Amino acid sequence: MNLKGKHLIDPNDLTLEELDSVFTLAQDMEKEPAKYENLCSGKILATLFYEPSTRTRLSFESAMLRMGGNILGFADANTSSVRKGESISDTIRVLDGYSDIAVIRHPREGAPKLASNFSAVPVINGGDGGHQHPTQTLTDLLTIKNLKGEIKNLRVALCGDLKYGRTVHSLIKTLSRYEGMSFCLISPPQLKMPSYIKEYVANEYNVEIVETENLEDVINEVDILYMTRIQKERFFNEEDYLKLKNSYILTRDKIKDSRSDMLIMHPLPRVNEIDYSVDDDQRAVYFKQAKYGVYVRMSLMAHLLGVI
Ligand code: NCD
Numbered sequence: 001m002n003l004k005g006k007h008l009i010d011p012n013d014l015t016l017e018e019l020d021s022v023f024t025l026a027q028d029m030e031k032e033p034a035k036y037e038n039l040c041s042g043k044i045l046a047t048l049f050y051e052p053s054t055r056t057r058l059s060f061e062s063a064m065l066r067m068g069g070n071i072l073g074f075a076d077a078n079t080s081s082v083r084k085g086e087s088i089s090d091t092i093r094v095l096d097g098y099s100d101i102a103v104i105r106h107p108r109e110g111a112p113k114l115a116s117n118f119s120a121v122p123v124i125n126g127g128d129g130g131h132q133h134p135t136q137t138l139t140d141l142l143t144i145k146n147l148k149g150e151i152k153n154l155r156v157a158l159c160g161d162l163k164y165g166r167t168v169h170s171l172i173k174t175l176s177r178y179e180g181m182s183f184c185l186i187s188p189p190q191l192k193m194p195s196y197i198k199e200y201v202a203n204e205y206n207v208e209i210v211e212t213e214n215l216e217d218v219i220n221e222v223d224i225l226y227m228t229r230i231q232k233e234r235f236f237n238e239e240d241y242l243k244l245k246n247s248y249i250l251t252r253d254k255i256k257d258s259r260s261d262m263l264i265m266h267p268l269p270r271v272n273e274i275d276y277s278v279d280d281d282q283r284a285v286y287f288k289q290a291k292y293g294v295y296v297r298m299s300l301m302a303h304l305l306g307v308i
Contacts (some may be wrong), residue, residue, distance in 0.1 A: 004306025007116040007123045011134040011174040018303075019174075023142050025308060026292070026299035029186065033066065036298065039307050040069030045136040046099035047073035048091065048115075049126070050082065052104045055268055055290055056126045056135065060103050063297040072099065089118040096121045100307055103135075104128075106235075121303040130164040130234050136267050137170040138300060139293040144224065146292065147263055147285060153180035157218050159248055160186075160228035161274055164235075167267040168228055169197055176201040182208040184218040188247050190240070191230070215248055220257045225250075227266045227273050251275045265289055 001021040007013065014022070029036050045064040047057050053075070061071045070283065074080045088106070093113040095102055102119065104112040105126035112125035127133040144151050156175060158168045162185055172193070175181050185193050192211065201207050212218060219225065227250060235241040249272055250264070266274060266286040268274045278284050 001303070002306070003303040005122060006304055007119075008134050008304065009113045009116055009123070009125045010132055011137045011170045013134070015042065016177060019138070019141065022138060022296065022299045022303060023145050025302065026142055026295040029294075029298050030295045036067055036302070038068040039302055040064060040067035040305065043067075043069040043075075043101070043305055043307070044099040045069060045071045045301065046095045046102040047071060047075070047126075048095065048148070049073070049075050050077040050088075050104070050111070051125065051127070052134070053105055055293060056103075056105060056133075056163060059290070059293040060124075060126070060135075060297050060301075062294050063301060066294070067298055067302065073135045086168060088115050092123070093117045095119075101301055122187055124304070127166055129166070130169075130231065131166050132170045133166040133267075134170050135293075135297060135300065136167045137174045138296045139289060140167070140171055140226070140267070140294045141174065141183045142267060142292045143265060143289040144263070147288075148223070151175070151178045151181075154223040155182050155184070155221065156224045156226065157184040157186055157215075157222040158193070158228070159215055162187040162228070162243075163191040163192045164231035164250065165228045168193070168226065172197060172201055172227065176205040176207045183210070184222060185209060185211045185260045186213070186215050186218065186248070187211075188213060188244055190244060191247075215250070215254065219254060220259070222262060223259065224263045224265060225255075225258070227264065228268075229271050229273060232271075246272065248273050249275060252277050252281065255281065258283070294295075 096119050101122045103124040103126040109129040109131035116123040230245050232241050262283050264284045
C-alpha cells in the first residue's frame with residue numbers, strides 16, 4: 001500500500017483497500033503503541049486552523065507527538081498573517097518549507113483542496129465549511145469496525161443538521177461504498193441532507209435511503225444512531241437557529257426500546273442533542289469514538305508520510 005505523498009481532501013481519495021490498511025494499522029497502534037513511538041521522529045506536522053476546533057486539532061497533534069514527531073501551526077487565524085490579508089496559497093507555499101505534512105481546517109468549502117494544489121507536502125482536509133470532513137469519517141469507520149467487527153449490512157440513522165453538517169456528508173458518502181448499508185435521514189425540513197449528496201449515493205451505490213422528521217419513527221430499528229449538533233455558525237441569522245436548536249434531544253427514555261447492540265455516535269462537540277444521562281448507557285460510544293480518532297490519524301499520517 002503506497003499512499004506516500006497523497007493528499008486527503010475528500011473521503012473518496014482513498015480506495016476501500018486503502019481505508020482498510022489505515023484501519024488495520026490504527027488497530028495495531030492502539031494495541032502496541034510502543035512499537036510506533038519513534039516512527040515519525042524528525043517529522044513535523046503543521047496545523048492550520050482557520051476555524052475553531054478541539055478534537056480535530058488536538059487529536060492530530062497528539063497523534064504526531066505519540067509517533068515521536070513535532071508540531072507547529074496556529075489555532076486561530078487572527079494570530080497569523082491571515083489577519084494581514086495573506087492568501088491560503090501563499091501560506092501553504094511557505095509552510096511546506098517548514099513541515100512534512102499539513103492539516104487545514106477552513107470555513108470556506110474547497111479551501112484545503114486549493115491549498116493542496118500549491119503544496120509540496122501532503123495536505124489533509126480537517127473540515128471545510130459545510131462540505132466534507134474526511135478524517136472524522138475515518139474515525140467513525142474505525143469506531144464501527146472496532147465495535148461491530150465489520151462495516152457491512154448496517155442500518156444507519158443520521159440525525160440533526162444534515163444540511164450544514166460536514167461530518168454526515170463525508171460519512172454517508174463513504175459508508176455507502178460498503179456492502180448492504182441503508183440509511184435513515186432524520187432532520188427538520190430546513191436542514192435536510194443536500195440533494196446532490198443523496199442523488200450521488202443513490203445513483204452510484206444504489207443504497208436505500210428514507211427521510212423523516214421524527215427520530216421516534218426509526219430509533220428502534222437501527223444499528224447505529226449518529227447524532228449531530230445544529231451547526232449554529234453556518235446559519236445566516238440567529239432567529240432561524242433558535243427555532244431549530246432543540247429539534248432533537250436524545251434521552252434515556254427515547255432509547256429504552258432501541259436495539260441492545262445499537263451504537264450511539266456523535267462527532268462532538270455536543271450542545272444539547274444528547275442528554276448527559278445517556279452517557280452511562282453502554283450503547284453511548286462517543287467518547288470512545290473521540291479516542292479512536294487519535295489512532296486513525298496516527299495511521300493516516302504514517303501512510304501519507306510513507307514511513308510504514
Ligand atoms: C465536527 C466538525 O468540526 O465538523 N467536529 C469535529 O471535528 N469532531 C462536528 C461539529 O462541529 O459539530
